[in-house]
Amino acid sequence: MNIWARRTFTLLLLPLLAFHEDSSASDTDDPLYRYQWHLKNVGQRAIGDVLPTAGVDLNMGTLYEQGVTGKGVTVGVNDDVPIDPTNPDLADNLIIKTVQPDSAYLSGSTGGHSIAAGGHSTAVAGIIGARAHNGIGGRGVAPDVRILDLHVPEAKGRAMPRIVNVSAGGTAPIFLQQADEQDADDRLDDRNKSLLVVSAGNEFLEADGISQEDCAQITRGSGVSCLPGATNMLGSLPNALAVGAINANGVKSSYSSTGSIIWVSATGGEYGMQRNYLRSVGDAGKINGMPAYMFSPAIVTTDRVGCDQGMKTAGDNFFDNRGKPSALNPRCLFTARMNGTSSAAPAVTGVTALMLQVNPKLTWREIKYILATTARRIDRNRPDVLYHGTLLDKGWVRNAAGHYFSNAYGFGLVDATRAVAAARHFSPLPEIRDSHWITYAGTPVPVGYRNTSGSVRITARSRLKIETVHIRLKTTHPMPSNLRVTVVSPSGTVSTVLTGLAFLLPTPDGFAISLAASNAFLDEDARGTWTVQVTDVLDPSARSKYRITQAGIRIFGRAI
Secondary structure: OOHHHHHHHHHHHHHHHHHHHOOOOOOOOOOOHHHOOOOOOOOOOOOOOOOOOOOOOOOOOOOOOOOOOOOOOEEEEEOOOOOOOOOOOOHHHEOOOOOOOHHHHOOOOEOOEOOOOOOHHHHHHHHHHOOOOOOOOOOOOOOOOEEEEOOOHHHOOOOOOOEEEEOOOOOOOOOOOOOHHHHOOOOOOOOOOOEEEEEOOOOOOOEOOEOHHHHHHHHOOOOOOOOOHHHOOHHHOOOEEEEEEEOOOOOEOOOOOOOOOEEEEEEOOOOOOOHHHHHHOOOHHHHOOOOHHHHOOOEEEEOOOOOOOOHHHHOOOOOOHHHOOOOOOOOOOEEEEEOOHHHHHHHHHHHHHHHHHHOOOOOHHHHHHHHHHHOEOOOOOOOOEEEOOEEEEOOOEEOOOOOEEEOOOEOOEOOHHHHHHHHHOOOOOOOOEEOOOEEOOOOOEEOEEOOEOEEEEEEEOOOEEEEEEEEEEEEOOOOHHHEEEEEEOOOOOEEEEEEOOOOOOOOOOOOEEEEEEEOOOOOOEOOEEEEEEEEEOOOOOHHHHOEEEEEEEEEEEEEO
16 A cells, blocks of 8 residues: 555544444445445434434345345346446446446436446446445345346347336426327236336436526425426336435435326435535535535445546545545445435335345236335325415325325335335236226316316226326416426325426427326226316416316226
8 A cells, every 4th residue: 555545544544433433233244334324224323424314224124134135136227327347346246247448437417416437327236236245345235136237238139127227217397299109008018028117306406407596496495396207208107116215314305306206215315425524625615505415324335446437536525535545445446425316216126126036926017016005104294385375295195095195205215124025925916907098078278376276077987996197288388387287086186297386498389298197096996087187376367368278197007
């Protein structure tokens, strides 16, 4: 070790000693496991200044000790850059170990989450399946899973894994046009069809090209997501599972987009910054005005190998040390700054691998159903979002089938122990049924204002137990940021598809939704009258100027 490195370790060791005092969540085989609060959280110190809340984790319980480690299961990772196969905590679990040209690691952006020197995919892979009991690093949710990197050329022609992690999702300030033939899928009943585990998006406070100031102005401090989760087209697909993020204290991560497309939530963390580190590197001024959530722990996982590579190069904590060796990361193999719904999605992917290990026959629908019905309802007192007395979004809704749903959390925080237990002896679901599009065929209806909704009614005649619902809409309204769109089931459950006060680009030819989705109606009876409501929350003249011209719903479920 050279003189510079020894001096670096000496300077960094003292602030890190405090971390070693608490060994209640440690494992000598995996020295960084104690900092992986998302796997086992007993309130131990983590990388960051905010102490985690005990019990806020994936509830791994004794699964590892039972041998439930993802063995025999293959998952795919579809990211914007290749996984670094030279990281020793990942290499044994990667199916393709070819090192890509350096330029392949240095591009891309995923779901509003910036990539530092191509470390994103490697961090994702580590959350899913970093090795356990090898004396280095931490471990993944499924440490014996096999990972196929779908980004590399060598993956072409291989069979698509049953589970594919897609952390390159996200939301946009526009609803993209979705053609009928793209939306139709006659292979949903294929038992081997892949489940896409999708990042819900990181655009609650800001987005690419849209500053926090701009977002705060458009949302008017109301507490709605800057960009609406409804525009996440990939997450709206029936065989997709959109994942929101929570932090180490059990509430929605600051950045995590909200919307009716979210199925479940998982551990995404915050930013893992440390005030003492910033002072030690002469950057104390950065602390001033910094929100408290910036100092809450992120996720410890694998990174691109090399001190000048990967996510660690931008880390404002003693662990990452801005890409220089540190006492806990001397070989620069790991990072403590991975966050985003890009962290939450692979946590769920890891749990699905555990489920498939104990029951390889599970289909994509059955995995989704188990995760929804075993998730934990967190942040139970989450308040409703109001603007001048107008309800924009509910904190939690209890549907007519007894399931709790939130646009912030979906059905709640994934619970690995409960999900695996349910998977072991799960009875297969009946085949999927599709109502196809049921449309409103009446005359145009005025858009509502605030608490007076413009409504159209649609009658569904098939008796289906609902799994997900698709929505279409056409209006003459040019300002979609003004609009709140809700769907009411025959049982009276209200789902907010669009909150109002979200950042959406103007539509001079009239606002339209070609495809959005809501998961709030799980297990309800689809038969009866559905209501689609459109309300302008800002313009009192909307009722006289704008009309709802078309609306439709499409229900996916199973026969009752």
